[in-house]
Amino acid sequence: MNTFLKNMSKYLYYILLILKTQENVFLCKRLNVEIVNTHSFSKTLKIGHGGRPDSLYRNVNSLHFLNINSINISINFTILYINLNFLCLIIYCLYLINIKIHTDKLNLHYDKVQALKDVSLDIESNKITALIGPSGCGKSTYLRTINRMNDLIQGVKIKGTVKIDGIDIYGKGIDVVKLRRRVGMVFQKSNAFPKSVFDNVAYGPKINGIKNKNRLTEIVETSLQRAAIWNEVKDRLNEFAFSLSGGQQQRLCIARALAVNPEIILMDEPASALDPISTAKIEELIFELKKSITIVIVTHNLQQAARVSDFCAFFLMGELIELGASKQIFTAPKDERTQNYITGRFG
Ligand SMILES: Nc1ncnc2c1ncn2[C@@H]1O[C@H](COP(=O)(O)OP(=O)(O)OP(=O)(O)O)[C@@H](O)[C@H]1O
């Protein structure tokens, strides 16, 4: 839908440009006619004074007619132009409303290594966007720019814009802790804390100042349910998190991220270390979560990207090569390099 809106406003903008040019061409032509006519009019005027008032009258009339006509058409052009301009603006606003994360000309250097090159990418609200590409192409780096996790790495230089809901997250006055609360992250290797299952999930809400035991219990239960692990752990809430299986620990980490009600969840290969059953559970869960959360997922598993994502972005050597609806990327990619990657010719 969003791509449709973006294209609509783009094409409408082109139509406007053509229209403006047409209007100018039209006016120039009219002006020529008028000049010619004025010339013949003045000639006639001279002759007319010689005793042919009827021809003078005819010429004045036709000149008058031409002028009215020019003005009318020109006004019509302008009215159409303004209306289309307005329509273009409305469509573009609708498009912007649907954009959760907007990145523009993003460049990132780790000292001398440039990991991202002019990446411009818009990520839609409540959709799953998959980032794919060969190892070292900048997927994780891009992901980390969305919640400013790269800030924690020494020697990182970032240029460009990253906006969430239209606000520049690298701008002045941005509270990074608040930002990371809004933008949760799940890593490739589950990173459960050395605490009980309950305390893992209650950790974020406690830090946010929630102390009431009943409220905490409620949040822990809801988060574990949303992460599709409640039934497996409801009788093990006081057990050490490390006693859970790898797949369960990963879903526990997702529950922990959900407990602070994030608007966006970034997932860096969340299922790459899991068996097919746990992977399927994570995929189902991701699908369920997108009703209320925007999800950006990095994966090397192209089948998984095709299965779960709405949009897919292909990265290569720090550049965004192609972004499109996943169906289009996996069936009819526009760029030859995307085609080569998805058909396994490199990477
Ligand atoms: N902390 C760091 N310090 C220096 N260079 C780094 C750091 N992290 C990543 N890089 C470099 O930045 C580039 C992009 O790395 P990144 O981890 O974003 O790739 P990736 O696409 O996630 O790869 P993979 O699929 O293997 O996880 C690589 O050349 C990598 O060596």
Ligand SMILES: [Mg+2]
């Ligand atoms: Mg990575």
